[in-house]
Amino acid sequence: MNARSSIDKPARERVIDAANRLFYREGIRAVSVDAVAADAGVTKKTLYYHFKSKDDLVAEYLTSRDQPNLKLFETWFDSAQGDAADKVEAIFVELARSARHPKWRGCGFLRTAAELANLPGHPAMKIGSAHKKAFEGWLAARFLQDGIDSPEAIARQVVLLMDGAFSTMLVHRDADYAEEAGRAAKSIVRASFGAQPSR
Template sequence: MPASLSPTRKRIVDAATKLFYAEGIGRVSVDGVAEKAGLTKRTLYYHFKSKDDLIAAYLDARDQPNLKQMAGWFDAAEGGADSKVEAIFSNLARVARHPKWKGCGFLRTAAELASMPGHPAIKIGARHKTNFETWLAAELSERGIAEPQILAREIVLLMDGAFSIMLIHRNADYIEAAGHAAATLVRARNRNDK
């Protein structure tokens, strides 16, 4: 979330984040967000011209914190690139086991807005996924992993596939399995081991 965000705007985005993530964007009204923020609907509309703008702000506010969290898990893990990548998945599995976990907010929002490909939130979600993929490719490249861009994309596919199946089964074992597969892919491309 930008540092220049006014306190009122931040309060609105924080309220929207809690409600949209917990209930989904379609089930939450602007009135509900205003009430949760302790403001009038008029004040909300002073800061956001539409619910669509508020949805976009909700996802935009999640972008950097999510990327920073995954980078932190990667950096904190001991071992080679394979262990570091697997640590992201292991930590996601731990988070997914929390009763309040509702899945990837970016994917859930994209699913709700599937019929609106030009929606600003879809663009923000695409940017988030691209930012993660680009960051991961750079980390893999630094560690001497072959084809880092292709590998990063494969890892994103494993991650988002696991997120999707976990929404159906509510079983974090899927993301751990995806983490093992990702680590195997990293080891297969590790030029330092050859």
Template sequence: MSRSSEPTRERIVQAANALFYSEGIRRVSVDEVAAKAGLTKRTLYYHFKSKDDLVAAYLAARDQPNLALFRKWFSETEGGVPGKVEAIFKNLARSARHPKWKGCGFLRTSAELANMPGHPAIRIGAAHKKKFEDWLRATFAEQGVKDPLKLARQILLLLDGSFAVVLLHRDASYMETAGEAARTLIETVLRKPRHRRG
């Protein structure tokens, strides 16, 4: 793709991001995305062959920024790993108190596409969650945790569970409670004898 076409593509993805996250992918038409991007539908279809491709691009654009934000919150927090992981939950709770917060875009999209497991957006969402899990696993492995993958998955379940409950109740304190549980769980695991590295 030529450089001159990249800004147009980015405008479309930005418009899709704003609309899909706010309204949901099924409620938003391609015409609405094109209008918000200030383009014709024909121009949009020049860059994306279908709405499915556009939905996939929307999620792909959220992938690295979201992961980078989690790592930033983790690294900027003083202290050990338990508190650093809890900080991710605390910062998400702060975000959840914003009136425009609509939960996790990856989970919401997967719910809307639950009857389409082969959809490219489902694969992107699954890959995003796996990247977060892998980062946690590597972090816990560095701490000498015996089963870092199990702990990473437990934290991921707390995180995604809190996304769902906060969205349901509109009460961000559930996310803070999940963060406290994550911290306690990690502290408990770290108190156990560490495995020896061969």
């Protein structure tokens, strides 16, 4: 995006874009409202016109990431070849590829939850929880379509592997963990087909 098109964006949208860049890169506690306003090219007064508080801005930051992230997982799943087990593994393979990018900083939802662990009632915590539940629900629905036994339980197991991979990669800076988690997820899903032959 060039500078001109950025300036032409509404102020509220520019603030959300700036929050996305800064909060994801540096963390929510490390970034001040002044820094977000400066990055967005607006005054602090303008920022507070659109957002009552930094807490509201943090919540909007996660809200803006919700649907794009879910859509990305869906695209990775749908574009992969094979059965549901292969498609689940593909999500982890693509996640590993993303994690190898130098600008990757982990899962924005998990990092925010870690920073707000002592504030369970924070609106951002609720948004993060809803996002994770939405992914789990979507996965369970796909598994149900494919005739997988206990689709909700299998979806939950895959989510545990995924969030474990996110956390472990962040600690070790090693994307191989996502690929290993993908192989484990594939085995779990494949086994859930029971006696059905691999398709």
